[in-house]
């Protein structure tokens with residue numbers, strides 16, 4: 046029997062004007078597995094993630110998520126998507142903790158990170174190393190704190206499909222480790238991940254052998270752009 050598929054990218058390309066910014070790319074990811082998108086600057090990682098998120102359409106080929114074209118899933122299955130593509134839009138007068146409370150209020154007390162009951166706001170902040178800044182406003186955070194805050198808010202959504210672009214950016218070694226642990230926990234809890242990264246340790250973790258003896262994920266390597 047064929048493996049179930051959460052993300053299916055078939056011969057997808059993206060062209061802007063006359064420039065092909067995403068070369069022909071194909072891969073499948075099953076539920077609870079990862080696709081780790083790697084490649085040099087400008088190779089098309091963000092472009093590919095935007096296609097998988099349904100935020101953009103391929104010029105050629107197809108991109109499906111959760112059994113439908115990705116752009117359709119974006120409209121009809123919003124609750125199943127947790128996206129971090131660029132910065133997190135924030136409310137300047139809500140604290141870090143209040144943002145997570147808002148996420149929980151919007152999406153309901155469902156499984157988060159596969160844990161029942163879902164972790165409370167303070168537990169999620171502790172997991173992300175953000176306890177110290179729980180009562181600060183987004184404008185008061187350092188750039189690394191801002192990045193972990195964005196990741197924590199994204200992972201606090203209950204969606205089955207998590208798409209994150211270079212989550213390691215601006216993080217020091219300790220927070221990179223936490224970032225890795227959070228993404229691994231999401232994966233081992235059964236969520237599907239599509240992650241673009243330049244972090245070798247994150248790539249190794251997300252493609253390592255999981256508790257079921259299978260590789261947790263596949264690598265999708267994009268070639269260097271013509272310069």
Ligand SMILES: Nc1ncnc2c1ncn2[C@@H]1O[C@H](COP(=O)(O)OP(=O)(O)OP(=O)(O)O)[C@@H](O)[C@H]1O
Nearest residue numbers: 061066067084085086087088089090091092093270
């Ligand atoms: N809207 C656009 N119009 C024209 N070119 C674009 C557009 N969006 C992206 N590009 C180009 O597409 C190429 C791939 O960009 P993309 O952001 O996907 O690369 P990346 O692999 O994520 O790079 P990095 O590692 O630097 O984040 C780049 O050369 C970029 O300039």
